[in-house]
Amino acid sequence: MRVSAKADYAVRAAAELAAAEEGPIKGERLAEAQDIPLQFLEHILLELKHHGIVRARRGAKGGYWLAKPADEVTVAEIVRAVEGPIAHVQSTPPEAIEYRGNAEHLQEVWIAVRASLRSVLEEVTLADLVSGELPSVVTELAATPDAWLAR
Amino acid sequence: MRVSAKADYAVRAAAELAAAEEGPIKGERLAEAQDIPLQFLEHILLELKHHGIVRARRGAKGGYWLAKPADEVTVAEIVRAVEGPIAHVQSTPPEAIEYRGNAEHLQEVWIAVRASLRSVLEEVTLADLVSGELPSVVTELAATPDAWLAR
DNA sequence: CGCGCTCCTGACCTAAAAGGTCAGGAAAGT
DNA sequence: ACTTTCCTGACCTTTTAGGTCAGGAGCGCG
Numbered sequence: 001m002r003v004s005a006k007a008d009y010a011v012r013a014a015a016e017l018a019a020a021e022e023g024p025i026k027g028e029r030l031a032e033a034q035d036i037p038l039q040f041l042e043h044i045l046l047e048l049k050h051h052g053i054v055r056a057r058r059g060a061k062g063g064y065w066l067a068k069p070a071d072e073v074t075v076a077e078i079v080r081a082v083e084g085p086i087a088h089v090q091s092t093p094p095e096a097i098e099y100r101g102n103a104e105h106l107q108e109v110w111i112a113v114r115a116s117l118r119s120v121l122e123e124v125t126l127a128d129l130v131s132g133e134l135p136s137v138v139t140e141l142a143a144t145p146d147a148w149l150a151r
Numbered sequence: 152m153r154v155s156a157k158a159d160y161a162v163r164a165a166a167e168l169a170a171a172e173e174g175p176i177k178g179e180r181l182a183e184a185q186d187i188p189l190q191f192l193e194h195i196l197l198e199l200k201h202h203g204i205v206r207a208r209r210g211a212k213g214g215y216w217l218a219k220p221a222d223e224v225t226v227a228e229i230v231r232a233v234e235g236p237i238a239h240v241q242s243t244p245p246e247a248i249e250y251r252g253n254a255e256h257l258q259e260v261w262i263a264v265r266a267s268l269r270s271v272l273e274e275v276t277l278a279d280l281v282s283g284e285l286p287s288v289v290t291e292l293a294a295t296p297d298a299w300l301a302r
Numbered sequence: 303c304g305c306g307c308t309c310c311t312g313a314c315c316t317a318a319a320a321g322g323t324c325a326g327g328a329a330a331g332t
Numbered sequence: 333a334c335t336t337t338c339c340t341g342a343c344c345t346t347t348t349a350g351g352t353c354a355g356g357a358g359c360g361c362g
Contacts, residue, residue: 001230001268003152003240003261005350012254019253026308033252040351046310058309059359075260076302079152085302089154095299101184102170103163105283109226109275110154111299112285112292116267117152118302119292124260132256134263141263141270148246148262151227151236151269156321177337191322197339209338210330 003079009036010044010082011075011129017054018070018126024056024063044082051081070130076121086121087114154230160187161195161233162226162280168205169221169277175207175214195233202232221281227272237272238265 012034017025027045031038045064048054055067066073080086087110089097094110123135134142141147163185168176178196182189196215199205206218217224231237238261240248245261274286285293292298 001152001154001234001237003238005241008240011257015253015257034254035251037351056309060307061360062308083152086152087154089159090156093301095301100186102166102281103185105280105285106162106166108285108293109280109289112271112289113268115292115295115298116271117264120263120267129256129260130253134256134259138260138263141266142259144266147266150244150246151231188322207338208330211336212331213337
């Protein structure tokens with residue numbers, strides 16, 4: 001139940017792309033802006049490209065840009081592109097697991113876990129992220145007093 | 152963003168303990184009931200014991216039982232016991248990360264992610280799991296049509 | 303054309319985690 | 333004493349995390 005560095009990096013780089021108005025942005029600039037190891041970042045950007053989230057051009061004046069408008073790219077897409085499916089259990093989707101005995105209803109719990117993750121990640125777009133005007137589901141969750149406390 | 156086998160096993164074993172009315176339950180019975188490798192399970196149970204979730208006695212008539220009533224043990228506790236803190240980013244808690252530039256608001260998103268996970272995992276108790284009467288937050292999430300679909 | 307720039311790709315690396323197994327020791331009961 | 337069951341640490345294999353390195357391929361410009 002953790003967020004990998006890769007996913008974090010990917011979203012941050014994508015946010016920089018979303019904020020950029022002028023043409024393609026070099027990997028190097030993204031790496032500097034977000035303090036991400038350049039060569040690692042380029043692998044990540046490549047994955048994003050393969051998933052149709054980002055486009056790129058080489059050569060002088062080359063760089064990366066979003067394949068879609070920033071308000072049509074969700075954080076969920078980016079996380080899936082680099083981490084794979086969200087909230088799998090033992091590497092299989094929760095709806096495909098058969099629970100026995102007294103754990104039968106655990107399936108519904110994992111389904112709910114996934115649904116709740118989706119309800120956040122699929123609502124937040126890069127445009128939201130850059131503008132700081134986050135969807136109400138996020139602001140409401142982040143506004144609860146305990147949300148910022150460790151456990 | 153995935154649930155480990157260990158966490159899944161831990162919750163399932165705990166559910167069996169929660170359902171048991173009679174005295175201590177042997178590790179072997181738990182392993183059989185939930186189809187979990189015995190020796191692996193005993194390591195897990197030991198961790199649960201160290202976290203004060205389970206108690207145990209050795210010898211004939213020995214076994215494991217819950218340290219607290221089943222309606223006071225949440226799934227969140229069990230997951231934390233075996234997986235560590237929920238929804239850490241790059242192995243650090245989201246409230247401790249400083250985001251720069253256009254990714255500044257990503258922190259609130261990860262905080263919301265954690266809060267939403269907690270809102271499910273901390274509400275579900277072992278008693279709920281065994282009885283099948285899950286909290287409304289779970290049933291409502293699991294009732295949304297897309298919740299059972301892969302993505 | 304040639305040359306530099308930047309992305310693209312695969313191979314490689316180290317450390318840690320996931321998911322277990324094995325062997326033996328220590329307590330509890332009978 | 334002896335069996336039963338938990339307890340513990342060491343060990344194992346495979347995968348993942350988090351990178352680095354070397355070189356190739358396409359793009360733009362003089």
